[in-house]
Amino acid sequence: MEKEIIPAPSSPDLEGKLFHAAHLAKHKAYCPYSNFRVGVALLTSSGKIYSGCNVENASYALATCAERTAVCKAVSEGELSFDKIAITSDVETGFTGPCGSCRQTLAEFGLDLDVYLINPKNESKAYKLRELLPIAFTPRDLLKHRAAHDVID
Ligand SMILES: O=c1ccn([C@H]2C[C@H](O)[C@@H](CO)O2)c(=O)[nH]1
Numbered sequence: 261m262e263k264e265i266i267p268a269p270s271s272p273d274l275e276g277k278l279f280h281a282a283h284l285a286k287h288k289a290y291c292p293y294s295n296f297r298v299g300v301a302l303l304t305s306s307g308k309i310y311s312g313c314n315v316e317n318a319s320y321a322l323a324t325c326a327e328r329t330a331v332c333k334a335v336s337e338g339e340l341s342f343d344k345i346a347i348t349s350d351v352e353t354g355f356t357g358p359c360g361s362c363r364q365t366l367a368e369f370g371l372d373l374d375v376y377l378i379n380p381k382n383e384s385k386a387y388k389l390r391e392l393l394p395i396a397f398t399p400r401d402l403l404k405h406r407a408a409h410d411v412i413d
């Protein structure tokens with residue numbers, strides 16, 4: 261799944277705005293244990309941007325990834341439809357992809373999501389979530405199961 265590196269967008273366009281929001285969010289990361297900052301910006305189909313950063317905890321396993329922070333912020337404001345997500349970290353060599361838990365969290369809201377991995381130079385690689393999570397388990401699987409078993413409630 262080798263992708264071309266897309267040069268930094270010119271700032272006034274939508275992607276430029278989205279990427280900028282992800283970089284800003286990275287500076288809010290609370291990551292005293294890993295020192296691995298992640299910033300995310302999630303674009304809703306209504307045109308709003310919700311940002312997110314990773315939030316760690318002294319009880320290490322309770323860390324919340326930046327992607328899930330952004331999704332929870334958006335959903336708690338009533339947003340359920342997402343077009344694009346931009347993800348960045350401090351890694352200069354290559355691009356940081358979302359972890360498996362975050363891929364699954366995002367899949368809940370649709371596999372057509374455009375996922376942009378962006379580096380500190382604002383270069384990016386673009387994916388569809390369906391490429392990053394093949395054969396995904398989604399709400400549809402539950403519906404299929406209910407239909408197959410004629411579940412009535
Ligand atoms: O896509 C990712 C990968 C990791 N992290 C966070 C979790 C943890 O705080 C730190 C190191 O794993 O990076 C994210 O926020 N998103």
Ligand SMILES: [Zn+2]
Pocket residue numbers: 325326327328358359360361362363
């Ligand atoms: Zn994650």
